[in-house]
Amino acid sequence: MKQNLKKIALIAAIAVVIASCSKKNETLTPEAPLAKNGDRVLQHIKNLGFPASSIIEGGNEYIVEEDIIFPKNMVVPASFTGANTEQYYTGSIVNSTNKLNIRVFVDPSMTSMSSEINNAIAQWNGVSGSTLRLNIVTAAPYDILIKDENLGNGVCGQGQFPSNGQAGALIKINKAYIAGNSFAQRARTICHEFGHCISFRHTNWAAQGESTATNVPGVPGTDASSLMNGGQCGSGATVLSQKDKDATASLY
Numbered sequence: 104m105k106q107n108l109k110k111i112a113l114i115a116a117i118a119v120v121i122a123s124c125s126k127k128n129e130t131l132t133p134e135a136p137l138a139k140n141g142d143r144v145l146q147h148i149k150n151l152g153f154p155a156s157s158i159i160e161g162g163n164e165y166i167v168e169e170d171i172i173f174p175k176n177m178v179v180p181a182s183f184t185g186a187n188t189e190q191y192y193t194g195s196i197v198n199s200t201n202k203l204n205i206r207v208f209v210d211p212s213m214t215s216m217s218s219e220i221n222n223a224i225a226q227w228n229g230v231s232g233s234t235l236r237l238n239i240v241t242a243a244p245y246d247i248l249i250k251d252e253n254l255g256n257g258v259c260g261q262g263q264f265p266s267n268g269q270a271g272a273l274i275k276i277n278k279a280y281i282a283g284n285s286f287a288q289r290a291r292t293i294c295h296e297f298g299h300c301i302s303f304r305h306t307n308w309a310a311q312g313e314s315t316a317t318n319v320p321g322v323p324g325t326d327a328s329s330l331m332n333g334g335q336c337g338s339g340a341t342v343l344s345q346k347d348k349d350a351t352a353s354l355y
């Protein structure tokens with residue numbers, strides 16, 4: 104069993120490397136298995152409760168509800184039960200070891216927003232009762248890559264959900280698009296995407312017409328002050344609300 108877990112961890116580690124290096128992907132991963140795994144990832148997304156209409160095919164990944172990324176080469180949790188429904192998360196969290204030191208690598212394309220990134224990290228690290236810590240590293244290995252990408256009009260950023268006990272591995276920020284926002288709003292976008300990487304769904308999923316999310320135990324209901332409300336880029340809460348903090352302490 105332990106050996107199996109080790110294997111799974113190794114596969115996950117390889118998947119992360121592949122995900123962050125698309126050119127090597129072609130040589131290391133034959134196309135058919137990737138396509139097959141893509142089918143499994145698609146089923147996994149549907150099992151999480153996202154309707155097919157919210158899933159967009161995007162080359163090497165699926166984009167769900169505009170700002171959540173599922174890489175096609177991700178490791179699909181074998182025993183994940185998507186039926187459990189609780190602020191709101193995916194039901195899959197960063198494990199108790201990994202949460203203590205989630206390593207964040209800032210791509211050179213995002214270093215101009217280092218202050219905003221540091222603000223976002225300080226918010227998550229400052230939650231009382233949580234031992235989750237995000238730490239900037241300047242070289243591999245790392246757990247989350249944050250990079251600039253043109254996501255078109257209307258999408259400020261995208262984050263990836265955790266899988267296999269590891270934080271979501273990628274955050275894309277539409278840097279040019281949010282450049283005109285205030286410092287606090289730019290930091291909010293980044294803070295929000297980190298929230299997805301540690302499993303948070305949109306607190307206002309129901310109002311947004313999104314698929315049913317799992318309630319964080321002990322932190323039910325809606326929250327107008329939540330930084331994890333979706334569809335509020337440039338206008339939403341810029342600091343974690345009390346319920347955001349309660350939810351973080353509950354999970355981590």
Ligand SMILES: [Zn+2]
Pocket residue numbers: 170295299305333
């Ligand atoms: Zn979001």
